Amino acid sequence: MSLPRALQVLADLPLAIDPDEVLRFQGYKKGIDVPDSTVLALFDEALALGESLIEPRVVYRAVGLTGQGPAVIEAGGETLHIPAIGRLWGSLEMVGAGICTVGAAIEERVRELWDQRELPLAVMLDSVGSAAVESLAEYANDLLCQAAIAAGLKVTNRISPGYAGWDTAEQAALFHLCPGEPIGVALNDSCVMTPGKSISFLVGVGPEARVDHYFTQCRRCWMADCAYRRAPAAATVRR
Numbered sequence: 558m559s560l561p562r563a564l565q566v567l568a569d570l571p572l573a574i575d576p577d578e579v580l581r582f583q584g585y586k587k588g589i590d591v592p593d594s595t596v597l598a599l600f601d602e603a604l605a606l607g608e609s610l611i612e613p614r615v616v617y618r619a620v621g622l623t624g625q626g627p628a629v630i631e632a633g634g635e636t637l638h639i640p641a642i643g644r645l646w647g648s649l650e651m652v653g654a655g656i657c658t659v660g661a662a663i664e665e666r667v668r669e670l671w672d673q674r675e676l677p678l679a680v681m682l683d684s685v686g687s688a689a690v691e692s693l694a695e696y697a698n699d700l701l702c703q704a705a706i707a708a709g710l711k712v713t714n715r716i717s718p719g720y721a722g723w724d725t726a727e728q729a730a731l732f733h734l735c736p737g738e739p740i741g742v743a744l745n746d747s748c749v750m751t752p753g754k755s756i757s758f759l760v761g762v763g764p765e766a767r768v769d770h771y772f773t774q775c776r777r778c779w780m781a782d783c784a785y786r787r788a789p790a791a792a793t794v795r796r
């Protein structure tokens with residue numbers, strides 16, 4: 558895999574859902590809150606159900622930069638306003654723009670369970686879906702990093718519109734850089750994605766990109782013997 562300028566679609570990915578993410582969406586703090594046996598049984602049931610329903614898909618492409626400022630990235634005819642991004646990501650050559658989804662089936666099952674008043678399982682399955690798409694975004698971030706290393710480049714952590722001061726309205730600009738249509742993700746006028754269990758993301762790419770203060774992707778990355786690993790692998794998001 559390289560860092561291609563053309564749209565790339567990945568499907569049937571061997572995604573592993575991080576159990577810690579599921580419990581985080583349930584409000585558990587790792588190392589502090591311990592779920593009881595009832596919660597764990599529900600967790601196991603929802604995780605197995607979720608794994609049978611998810612359809613992980615990713616679309617992404619690399620886009621060359623045409624400009625960069627302390628809080629601005631220009632690429633592909635779009636101007637993205639992201640607070641402190643020049644300091645956080647350093648000098649870039651390009652960005653990787655991507656969208657990932659685990660599909661609509663898991664949401665539909667959550668709705669059915671809700672209608673059947675099976676509320677604890679519905680809520681846990683919804684957390685499984687949220688954790689699955691977060692794990693998938695990590696998976697995509699790791700894939701991009703692995704590909705960039707082979708090309709002598711570095712890839713930053715991912716960010717998304719609506720987080721860290723990046724205006725949600727710029728979701729539309731991100732979709733112009735990388736449309737969701739090839740994986741069935743649509744954006745409405747309020748910048749909400751359908752299916753709901755979808756994440757759009759941007760990463761910075763370049764030989765001088767700053768990665769020294771980001772460790773999350775390494776902790777879940779499955780790449781063996783990576784000479785650039787910044788943190789030990791604690792789990793993996795690949796089966």
Ligand code: SF4
Nearest residue numbers: 702774775778783785
């Ligand atoms: S271990 Fe870290 S630096 Fe190496 S490919 Fe994975 S995410 Fe990138």
